[in-house]
Amino acid sequence: MKSWHINLGAGLAGLTLEEHPEPQPGPHEVLVRVRAVSLNYRELMIAVQGWYPLPVKPDVVAVSDGAGEVVAIGAEVTRVRMGDRVVASIFPRWIDGAFGFETAAQLGGSLDGMLTELAVLPEECLLAVPPHLSFEEAATLPCAGVTAWNALTGGCGLRAGETVLTIGAGSVSLFALQFARMSGARVIALTSSDEKTGVLRSLGASDVVNYRTNPDWPAEVRRLTDGIGVDHVVEVGGYGTLERSFRSTALGGEMAWVGNLVDGPATIDATVLRTALLTMRMIAVGSRAQFSAMNRAIAVAGHHPRIDRVFSFAEAHEAFAYYAAGKAFGKVVIKIG
């Protein structure tokens, strides 16, 4: 069986295909024939930037997100059966509760990932694929989907009638937009691209603001909310957008700091902090319990994740290069087999 491997900072060309003997599951492990994986910004951080906040082992099997079918089970396995369609939680040891050192081992980081024909996984990290989703769709869920779900539901919890601000039309933002609409919330979506406006509106955004032509977007967000600001910000921009996100948030609102897509000063005016009167949460994807809750909501809503393009297993380099070019509008998926 074959797997794509990567080293920290190896660059996109450093992705290498290796051949291995077929692995066997231990007593509490499951052998999964991986059918699809999806790429996330973390793949670029590991391969291109050479920096990742969590440990990355040498020559790791790349990619955190994947879905497939169970083809062998260990003698003590009780959570899944042969033939089940499953998706893996990227922190296999994080079942529920708070994130911490004990639960930080990650697929495609300190543990081998999913860009492989066969993956041996602990039974604890597997969840059933929502019945209406394909393997390609299910493979989009573990990182971007669970992160958006945690951002909106893991703190105070989004309520119907509240307003959410999403920043850029990347994968986390698209999931957040769709989950917010499923919950009866209003969404104000930022994007740099007027061509994306139609799709963002069709997914349920009430207002779309171009952050390039409107760099003072907090003023526009305030105008759109009668001066009040939004109840939730899914902050994926980081240093380059943080202060403006503070200025967009209502008193008593909540900001989920998810990512650092946008360069900016690593400082913030303390007056902005002091007067914001909001709660800020740092997000590290989410637990299996959160993944499970998200899957229930997805199944009830009949939600379909947005996929931009599907590549074959042999085209892993092309898939990484396409994702790295930053043109995708939806998830980039690699289909296996």
Ligand SMILES: NC(=O)c1ccc[n+]([C@@H]2O[C@H](COP(=O)([O-])OP(=O)(O)OC[C@H]3O[C@@H](n4cnc5c(N)ncnc54)[C@H](OP(=O)(O)O)[C@@H]3O)[C@@H](O)[C@H]2O)c1
């Ligand atoms: N903490 C966690 O657990 C966690 C989990 C997942 C992701 N993340 C982080 O969250 C961030 C987003 O991840 P993703 O998967 O959504 O990435 P992505 O799909 O690659 O996001 C790309 C989008 O970001 C938007 N963007 C780029 N520059 C921007 C700017 N100056 N201002 C506003 N938006 C801008 C663009 O939207 P437009 O084309 O519409 O302008 C672009 O399409 C990354 O930093 C990632 O590392 C963190």
